Amino acid sequence: MNIKNGLLAFICCALTATSLAGSGLTGQPAPDFALKSASGDNLRLSEYRGNVVMVNFWATWCGPCRQEMPLLDELYSRYERVGFTLLGVNIDDDSRKAMNMISELGVNFPVLFDDRKEVSKLYEVDAMPVTVIIDREGNVRFIHQGYKPGYEEHYLDQVRTLLRE
Amino acid sequence: MTRRILIGCGISLMLVFGLATAQDVESVSSDASLAASIAAGAEDEASRDKFRSLDQDVQELKKEVLDLNRDLFLLEEELLFPANSQVAFFISMDVGEYFELDSVNLKIDGKEVSNYLYTEREVGALIRGGVHRMHMANLKTGDHELIAIFTGKGPQARDYRRGATLTFSKGIGAKYLELEITDRVVKQQPEFVIKEWE
Numbered sequence: 001m002n003i004k005n006g007l008l009a010f011i012c013c014a015l016t017a018t019s020l021a022g023s024g025l026t027g028q029p030a031p032d033f034a035l036k037s038a039s040g041d042n043l044r045l046s047e048y049r050g051n052v053v054m055v056n057f058w059a060t061w062c063g064p065c066r067q068e069m070p071l072l073d074e075l076y077s078r079y080e081r082v083g084f085t086l087l088g089v090n091i092d093d094d095s096r097k098a099m100n101m102i103s104e105l106g107v108n109f110p111v112l113f114d115d116r117k118e119v120s121k122l123y124e125v126d127a128m129p130v131t132v133i134i135d136r137e138g139n140v141r142f143i144h145q146g147y148k149p150g151y152e153e154h155y156l157d158q159v160r161t162l163l164r165e
Numbered sequence: 166m167t168r169r170i171l172i173g174c175g176i177s178l179m180l181v182f183g184l185a186t187a188q189d190v191e192s193v194s195s196d197a198s199l200a201a202s203i204a205a206g207a208e209d210e211a212s213r214d215k216f217r218s219l220d221q222d223v224q225e226l227k228k229e230v231l232d233l234n235r236d237l238f239l240l241e242e243e244l245l246f247p248a249n250s251q252v253a254f255f256i257s258m259d260v261g262e263y264f265e266l267d268s269v270n271l272k273i274d275g276k277e278v279s280n281y282l283y284t285e286r287e288v289g290a291l292i293r294g295g296v297h298r299m300h301m302a303n304l305k306t307g308d309h310e311l312i313a314i315f316t317g318k319g320p321q322a323r324d325y326r327r328g329a330t331l332t333f334s335k336g337i338g339a340k341y342l343e344l345e346i347t348d349r350v351v352k353q354q355p356e357f358v359i360k361e362w363e
Contacts, residue, residue: 034281034282034283034284035282036282041284041285042267042268042282042283042284042285043284044282044284044287047284047286
């Protein structure tokens with residue numbers, strides 16, 4: 001019984017570690033990109049150097065994204081004035097669907113459209129959502145694949161840690 | 166009487182000696198504290214020197230890293246883009262009153278090689294006289310066709326999309342092409358010109 005419990009705990013830990021560790025981009029300079037935003041402006045990641053940046057890849061067909069986005073928006077409103085930026089990268093083919101969802105959820109953070117999927121390839125996005133946290137120096141520090149309730153606590157801790165650096 | 170005088174002299178001598186000894190002790194102790202403070206000062210100075218030299222070492226190391234980084238960058242450029250087959254494409258803008266640049270798409274011999282989105286800051290830098298190296302490629306000698314498609318906002322903030330084509334000949338040696346956006350005041354329209362640098 002004890003061995004079984006131990007094994008289960010090990011598997012759970014391993015799964016959590018995998019989902020939180022992310023890919024080989026961690027510790028590397030964040031690949032730069034420029035995308036058209038919902039406001040019509042083009043935004044380039046490297047222009048936010050000096051800020052802690054969270055890049056959240058999402059799609060309209062992704063349920064957890066819908067759950068996560070209002071929580072991310074709260075984080076954005078709270079820390080925006082102290083040097084935190086959140087860029088939501090939508091990967092739908094049709095940006096109108098994304099626009100509808102943004103207005104439905106009432107989120108305020110900048111949303112960009114990666115309809116050519118170039119940026120999601122650059123960041124090796126193979127799950128939905130994927131959240132990448134980049135430090136003030138422009139290096140990828142944390143990658144979260146997927147979303148489960150409670151992940152927002154990790155985001156909060158990590159963003160606060162990077163803001164303090 | 167003589168005895169009393171002798172005793173008095175003895176006492177006064179003893180007093181004088183005692184005073185002198187006390188002064189000696191005082192001067193010795195003040196000398197010791199002076200020496201201690203000099204030693205502490207010297208130690209401070211030594212640690213400050215040590216810290217200064219450590220700081221210098223760090224600065225030198227930083228400079229070496231930067232130099233190394235630059236050398237590696239140049240080496241990489243030379244390896245990836247050998248000068249003889251190199252072609253570079255630059256974007257420049259003059260005034261920009263009739264055109265608000267959004268993106269430039271480059272095609273060489275019918276194949277898309279670059280699509281660059283310009284942010285507000287980048288457009289501002291171009292208007293202030295900046296030149297952007299948009300793309301670098303290696304091409305064989307011979308004729309090549311370049312198609313550049315510019316998108317943005319034209320006069321009266323209307324969506325604007327224009328193309329410019331140039332057939333250029335690539336000889337031996339590097340080639341530099343400038344894609345220039347200018348205002349044609351007479352027509353109140355933007356103009357897109359591709360120039361070859363000599």
